Amino acid sequence: MKKVVVLTGAGISAESGINTFRDANGLWEGHDIMEVASPIGWNNNPALVLDFYNKRRSQLHSVTPNLAHQALVELEKTHQVTIVTQNVDDLHERAGSSQVVHLHGELLKVRSQFDEDLILDWKTDLNIGDFCEHNSQLRPHIVWFGEEVPMLDQAIQITEQADILMIIGTSMQVYPAASLLQFAPHATPIYFIDPKPAIAPKENLTILAERATVGVPKVVKELINGF
Structure with missing residues (x-):
């Protein structure tokens, strides 16, 4: 898996x-x-x-979880999914995701x-x-500005083991969360889903310039069909 x-x-x-x-x-x-x-x-x-x-x-x-949250839960049927989120809400958990790490x-x-x-x-x-x-x-x-991010080391270890990396709804401009990208194994397929993607193109990167509720179900369907 x-x-x-x-x-x-x-x-x-x-x-x-x-x-x-x-x-x-x-x-x-x-x-x-x-x-x-x-x-x-x-x-x-x-x-x-x-x-x-x-x-x-x-x-x-x-508020309630949306189609993007729900699609990530569906992905757990065929893949081992771990979510590392910058968000402080519980929408991933309420949708049913089983592995969620809250950085902030x-x-x-x-x-x-x-x-x-x-x-x-x-x-x-x-x-x-x-x-x-x-x-x-x-x-x-x-985690306030100026404070340590206690879950960062765990997030790094998780990212280092990724077979596939998805980045959703983040500019990847806020550190230290933005640094996680560099810990993914070389040539790991990366899907970047954001209406205004701020990321340099590279060979293993697929960019979907779409809202999460549109882009995430598309990627999930592709991954499940390719399973």
């Missing part, structure tokens, strides 16, 4: 109705990114940060400030005064 590694970004979630949050001027919902997605922002105004992610969490409950954390989880390995499921609002068992404030389980 061939191993398919799938790298997904904001584009696949956007088609389910999840805002990408970053405006053309670089602001996230009217906030400077460092105000709501950095340790400095958290220390300066934790209430603002919690409100920002509470709104994101609330919106997540109102998960919106429906929180963690202790005292012990970063103490991670809890959390589906409602997180507020000031919500403490862990060590009497320490809980924070969103999100």
Whole structure:
């Protein structure tokens, strides 16, 4: 069974109705990114940060997986599929994907400030005064700017074993996620699916300049038929 590694970004979630949050001027919902997605922002105004992610969490409950998410689940019938996502939503899991690695954390989880390995499921609002068992404030389980990406090494190991690589809905401009491409074995077939593909053509690369809900089912059908 061939191993398919799938790298997904904001584009696949956007088609389910999840805002990408970053405006053309670089602001996230009217906030400077460092105000709501950095340790400095958290220390300066934790209430603002919690409100920002509470709104994101609330919106997540109102959307559902789309055809692209569902197609990746279908691919598991004939291939060993592992998804490495930059997204913090749970749409891959809700669609039924069995192997999902979240590089940037998960919106429906929180963690202790005292012990970063103490991670809890959390589906409602997180507020000031919500403490862990060590009497320490809980924070969103999100990798903020300036923080280490704890799942990166695992993602690299997964990518190194890929027989086929799919890249969906991401500009591949955000590091360290963008660096994963270089860890795929030489000559591994790569499918790049994005309406505005920003990637240099090469021999083993197939580019589909389409939305995820259009391009992903096409690639999945091709891979299943070629199985």
